[in-house]
Amino acid sequence: MNAPLYARVFDGLRERIERGDLGVGTRLPRQNDLATEFGVSVITVKHALGMLQEAGYIERRPRIGSVVTSATATTGRTRALPTIGCIVTNFDDSFGTRMLHGLLDAAVGRADVVLSRSEGRHDREQQLLDQYRQLGADGLILLPGSSGWIPPALFDLVHRQHPLVVLDRDLVGLPISTVSSDNVEAGGLAAEHLFQLGHRAIGLVTSAGEVTSLDDRHTGFVYAHAAHGHPYDARHEFRDVRSTVPHPEVSVDDDVAALTEYLRANPELTGFVGGEYSVSLLLRRACLRLGRRVPEDVSIVSLDAPDHTYDDAVQSFTHVAQDEHGLGRAALDAVLAQLAAPGSVAKTVLPTTLVVGETTAPVRP
Incomplete structure (x- = not known):
């Protein structure tokens, strides 16, 4: 290299x-x-x-x-590690924490990583990008808050071919290296598991966020219907959970009430795919409000879930797991590769895995 x-x-x-x-x-x-x-x-x-x-x-x-001041080195170090800025929207144990573990582990001896979070705010994302430029960061890793809004500072970084990697998103039309999971595969794995358990009418519940990862998961969900020969019905979707997006304007109780009405309007649904862990938790709460037990009456597959290895009192969700450690490592590798070859662009997609937990069961006769 x-x-x-x-x-x-x-x-x-x-x-x-x-x-x-x-x-x-x-x-x-x-x-x-x-x-x-x-x-x-x-x-x-x-x-x-x-x-x-x-x-x-x-x-x-x-x-x-x-x-x-000297014609020879006066210290033992003649190489400094590159400084890599990393901006994420937020992180928790359901998604993000393990990705940062992978990134920071991969950085040992290779780079100094400076971490910030934007909380999904456009103004703060722009501010942090400007801040890292002023710092003189050698490269940037960005998990944007939205796929529909591109901060102006990002256009400048792309124009200058500054080493840059976008995580878990695809900013269509920009020549930017990206590292993400195979979200189409993830949506398909979740739906296929329910079909294999005998469920025929399944619903999709996601947040109202504008990110390509959610769109890709929806695509996989639709593809799975076609692969199994089951009709797809858009009325079986609820893509408007709002308490989980950055700076929500509705409460958790508002979302649970809306999900309860969605369930009442679609009594034929016996299985559901939750677009993220927090959404799956709200969906389960709405099911229980109607007296529908999980998994006895209703099965739920979550896309992502935290690790409850040490807490056997928590109901573990059947979920599609991302290789979060791999995402972090791949992001660092990609930005360091651009330091060696400026202007290079690569798209890295990592596979996902179905993990069977306690929230799915064969459909009741």
């Missing part, structure tokens, strides 16, 4: 200093001039200069610039 651009700039300047082309006391060219000379961004030059300072070759002095 080719060396990252910042490493090439570092090596080029280090060799000049050690040969004496840039003697002790010499002021290095301005950052803009170095960026033009090496054909890289100013951010890349800043990182290389930071490496030279850390190794003891130069000092960076206010209003003067970078001055050579």
Whole structure:
């Protein structure tokens, strides 16, 4: 693999200093001039200069610039790890925490990771992207709050071919590397499990979020109907859970009431796919409100669920699990690959797995 651009700039300047082309006391060219000379961004030059300072070759002095102070390294480190910014909407044990474990484990000895959360707010996402640019982060990993809104700062990063990876989303039309699960497969696995248990009329319940992962899961749900020869009925969907989206305008009780009416209107449904764990919990609450037990009367497959290994009092959901550790590792690999080959774009899709729990059972005769 080719060396990252910042490493090439570092090596080029280090060799000049050690040969004496840039003697002790010499002021290095301005950052803009170095960026033009090496054909890289100013951010890349800043990182290389930071490496030279850390190794003891130069000092960076206010209003003067970078001055050579030694023709040899005076510290043991002549390489600095790249700084990677990571912005997620939020994270919990149902999705996100394990992904961050994978990312941080993969970063040991390879990168310094700076983590922030946007809480799904557009203004905060834009602010954090600007903040990381000012920090001089060498690369960015972003889990956007929406697939329908693209922060202006993102367009600039793409234009400058700044190393960037989008997690769990697809921003259609932009040449951006993405890392996600096979969400079409996930929706299909959930529906197929219910069909295999003998359920014929199944419903899909999701949040009202505008993200491509939900759309892909819906696609898989529809495909599974066709694969099993069962008619698909759009009336069996409820895609308007709102208390689980960022900054909700409705309460949990409002959603449970709406789900209760949905269940009353579709009494023929015996199985359901919940688009995410929190949605599945609300759906179960609505079922119990109507006296419908899970799984005796109704089966629910959740897309994602936390690990309840140490708590046997909690009903474990049958769910489709994502390889969250793999997502985190793949995201770091992808952004580091772009440091070595700027402008490269790759789409990484990881498989999902059905995990049978306590919320599904064969349909009652």
